[in-house]
Amino acid sequence: TETFSNGILVDTKIKEKTTLKPITAKVIVGSNDAPALSTLTFNDISFDENGIPTEYSKLVTGEATAYGASDGNKTSTGVKPGIGYIAVNPKVIPYGSRLYIRSVDGKHIYGFAIAADTGPSVMKNITVADLFLGSDVEIYQWGRRNVEIYILP
Numbered sequence: 001t002e003t004f005s006n007g008i009l010v011d012t013k014i015k016e017k018t019t020l021k022p023i024t025a026k027v028i029v030g031s032n033d034a035p036a037l038s039t040l041t042f043n044d045i046s047f048d049e050n051g052i053p054t055e056y057s058k059l060v061t062g063e064a065t066a067y068g069a070s071d072g073n074k075t076s077t078g079v080k081p082g083i084g085y086i087a088v089n090p091k092v093i094p095y096g097s098r099l100y101i102r103s104v105d106g107k108h109i110y111g112f113a114i115a116a117d118t119g120p121s122v123m124k125n126i127t128v129a130d131l132f133l134g135s136d137v138e139i140y141q142w143g144r145r146n147v148e149i150y151i152l153p
Contacts, residue, residue, distance in 0.1 A: 001013045001015065037131075038083050038084040039083065039111075040111065040112040040114070045100065050106070051106055052148075052150070053100050053152060055152070056100070056151055058150075060128050060149040060151065061146070061148050061149070062127065062128035062129075062146065062147070063126075063127050063128065063144055063145070064101070064110075064131055064142075064144070064147040065121065065129075065131070065143070066130070066132075066133045066139040066143065067133070068081075068133060068134070068135070069132070075087075075116045076116070077095050077117065079117075081117065081132050082132060083134055084112060084113050084114060084132070085116040085117060085132055086101070086114070086115060086116065086130060086131050086132055087116075087117035087129060087130035087131075087132070088118060089123055092125075093115045093128075093149065093151060094115065095115050097115040097152075098151075098152040098153075099149055100112055100149075100152060101147055101148070101149050102148055103145050103147055103148075104146045110147070113131070117132075127144075128147065
């Protein structure tokens, strides 16, 4: 209850106080120091001071989405879906290409990947890639994001 005198708050009294139980939740927070989502590594690739590969044959930029798959599914190339195996338009990025992927602002790193699958949005050039991620939380967190895809030697 608030008491006012001449339009000025002079007293506040709390009649009832409610405390809610805490909720446990998994939260993914990105930062410039966040590790890559993909665990694939290409030991022959080095990076400059800005986190960009020093050698690449082509840079593809555009919007990328995230996706998942059920157990037992296979990619267009026959590989089991997994983090690091992404969907592309093979006319733009050939199957088997070694890639390095990061958000344009450099704050979100997908990391090393192999072009192994395709899907409707990439074939219609709506997105440049669909990035496989392991959980619904990760897929939701990634959403749609502008990326740089470096096609590696």
